[in-house]
């Protein structure tokens with residue numbers, strides 16, 4: 001009905017044009033319309049109602065519909081109450097057609113449609129990112145070509161950051177996730193510089209690597225990040241002097257021994273968490289980054305946590321330290337992207353390790369091998385962290401959780417906070433009971 005404009009009195013010819021258009025679209029009943037259209041005088045108003053009445057008698061439901069909707073439109077448009085009185089059949093009140101309620105309902109329907117489409121698109125993107133696409137460090141061309149095989153080896157996928165023979169530096173390398181990063185990067189052809197506290201564990205891992213990958217070189221450096229000693233960082237600087245560090249894995253981290261209210265957090269635990277997680281990461285990155293900038297390539301990957309995405313009551317200091325890493329890493333990512341360097345923060349949910357105190361893997365808690373493999377295979381893909389730049393949640397169950405939290409629930413609301421709080425209160429209760437039992441056993 002867009003072609004009908006103005007009030008009924010001044011637009012008879014246009015109204016009649018509409019009739020003609022309706023007539024052309026309609027089938028039977030068109031003669032009734034044609035008769036009306038030929039009336040075309042001031043009397044058209046009356047004829048108009050006659051036409052409406054007449055049209056109702058036609059056998060064509062489509063003509064009837066058209067006439068009725070035109071009638072609706074005209075009444076709504078002209079607000080001509082006389083016209084309404086002339087109509088010989090019941091029509092909805094014109095006021096209700098354009099009532100605020102109807103506008104709101106229409107608006108909500110549009111918003112609902114857009115939001116549902118956005119969620120669907122976002123979920124498909126999540127599935128593609130987690131299950132289908134290779135890491136963004138890999139050219140998609142071979143995957144899109146039917147002639148080339150998409151089976152690039154892990155080492156080929158990681159070559160973007162540095163040639164064969166370049167180095168990967170892994171902090172917190174002797175155990176858990178860090179150890180697995182060291183092993184998988186060695187398999188991908190990187191020489192490995194291993195850093196953590198315990199020299200004996202580092203030496204054992206270095207010999208495991210060289211026995212598995214004979215051409216791989218290793219270096220070890222024992223330092224305690226909690227001490228934040230300049231001399232340790234000077235030794236680290238010496239260790240990387242003259243070598244091409246292509247990959248930095250900022251993995252070292254410390255959490256609370258058990259969930260604890262902030263007011264009761266031991267001061268040394270609080271200081272260690274901030275010193276290791278934040279200062280350690282910043283200082284190591286500052287030593288490594290200038291070389292990467294010079295070579296215009298490299299990967300700076302930092303282990304984050306769901307605790308950084310989601311404020312975690314009773315783990316407040318750890319949660320805050322990981323939130324710090326999230327902000328810092330994303331900001332750094334934007335700073336150095338143009339210099340050819342990939343920065344990625346990986347917020348993990350739980351992974352079996354000494355830190356998590358979980359030994360048996362489950363659907364939600366992978367072992368370090370599966371977890372690290374998912375990280376290395378999807379470098380540069382967001383996984384479940386679509387809304388956070390330079391961040392990836394690649395392990396499938398973690399990705400779905402992170403997607404749900406960031407897209408549907410929200411990470412800072414009272415609902416996730418409440419759930420998180422009662423979960424940590426439960427863990428604290430059990431940990432305290434266990435401590436009591438152990439004390440009792442020792443005393444006995």
Ligand SMILES: NC(=O)c1ccc[n+]([C@@H]2O[C@H](COP(=O)([O-])OP(=O)(O)OC[C@H]3O[C@@H](n4cnc5c(N)ncnc54)[C@H](OP(=O)(O)O)[C@@H]3O)[C@@H](O)[C@H]2O)c1
Pocket residue numbers: 171172173174175176177178179195196197198201223224225226251252253254255276303304305306347348349350351352353354355356
């Ligand atoms: N496991 C999880 O569920 C989980 C979840 C989210 C995020 N993360 C993050 O993932 C990272 C690794 O965690 P993980 O579970 O693999 O930990 P882990 O199994 O406890 O291993 C920690 C590693 O860091 C080293 N380390 C600890 N304190 C150190 C210090 N003060 N100075 C130097 N090295 C130190 C340890 O070796 P030494 O004892 O020999 O020094 C070990 O190699 C952490 O940043 C953690 O926050 C883990």
